[in-house]
Amino acid sequence: MIEHLNYFLSYDFVLNALIAGTLAGILGAVVGYFVVVRKAGFAAHALAHIGFTGATGAALFALSPLEGMLIISVLAGMMMGAYGNRLQRSDLAIGMTLSICLGIGMLFLTFYRGFAGHATAILFGDIFGVSHRQIIQTLVLSALSLGTLLVFSRRLLFVSLQPDLAEARGISLSASSIIFSVILAISVTLASQVVGILLVFTLVIGPAGIASRFCRTFWSGLATSVTIGLLAVWIGILLACFTNWPATFWITMIIFFLYLITEAVCRYAFRGA
């Protein structure tokens, strides 16, 4: 077993997968906690899908899918943020933007014949295909996002929980919303490298959502969310090495089973309360 593990870790692509997965897992779990508090799950999901257009369109502009997706998600995030809570809660507006973006993404895909393999990688993630360059980009982007949160998280939590009171205390709701949406766009982009655009929910909402079901304070919730995210990514990648089944499959399985167990335990423990 240990022998196998050493064997797998001797491969660069496994190491790269673990590094990218770790970074995306941490960022997704932290940002996800705020997504859960803000009830912005659909917006997060939509940002990932909007990124599809960027990822497929990137090839036309000689950019990598990661760069393309990042640009378009950050732009979309800023727009969403600028419209503030109104848009983040407007299912119709988000849904319509989402469909047109996916439509354009589909068109880009047609321009690039023989791109189907690439499309699968974008949609479902290709953690073992992460390049050295992508690792550096991931590192820089995670550091940037987490650094911003180090400065901004206190205000963000306040604004997310009591927006009206925060506005009364002189905090700009739209500025906060824009900053958060950009961080969200970055974390969604990084998570999609691991689990793909379609399954971003798994890494960004999953761990935080599970943690929020039973964690009674902000910090315990955050710590639990990160722990769940990291365990899912690490175990998922290792299981993928052992079984040759996709890491994305294993990660979603782990998160889903944790969710089921949490639901069952919470319903039992909190019954009647």
Next chain:
Amino acid sequence: MTSAISITNGGVRLGGRDILQGVNAEIATGEFIGLFGPNGAGKSTLMRCILGLTPLSSGSISVFGEAPGRANGVIGYMPQSRTSLEGSALTVRALVSAVEGGNRWGIPWNSRAARGEVERALELAGAGEYANRRFSVLSGGEKQRIALAQALLGKPRLLILDEPLASLDPRNQMRMVENVARIKATTGATILFIAHDVNPLIKVMDRVIYIAGGGAAIGSPDEIISSAALSKLYGAEINVVRAEGKIFIVAAEGNVTEAAHHD
């Protein structure tokens, strides 16, 4: 006595429509003011003016002698919107802690002093005994007291409460009013209490602001909640009927403009 809020000939125009005109109000520190009026009359607009979120289009306003918005550090505000955290296990204490010092940069880690402030606000709002419970399982009345605790953080000198009695049953309305009266007595804060019904507040408020028909009248409860004063304000005949210790405000045509009795 210094004035907490001073409005001189204030008017607000939003989207080409005059919301308020010629509002004059001088509120002293430590006063308990009840703010009433029909839906859409401009109660929330007036409150946003005091917070500096909506500018006056005419006249002037000052809060503790400063331009509105400058003094927001000493204003506690309880919004009408309710926090809903369905399915979340966050406790009452965690929610109030998250708001304490929320204006500061950095991470949401509270110092010992800040944690003390959270406990003080929880006790003052009457939520101390259930601070460890999960917020999502609380009753409407209990949740309202959490919003009050959040507004009390930072020892505000002016407390603006936007319809804290909405959708509470009479017993919880009573409790909320008693809480606020006690807070006024212990902290000396000025209270601006927005409500729909005058009855729950009649014993505790010092003066009344009544907004209707684009204008506002301020004075003692007896002065303002009278047929003469309200008829002038509405520009229509209004009857104030006192029966069984309750006040009913009724339009002369017969339809009740303000359902004064919720029991």
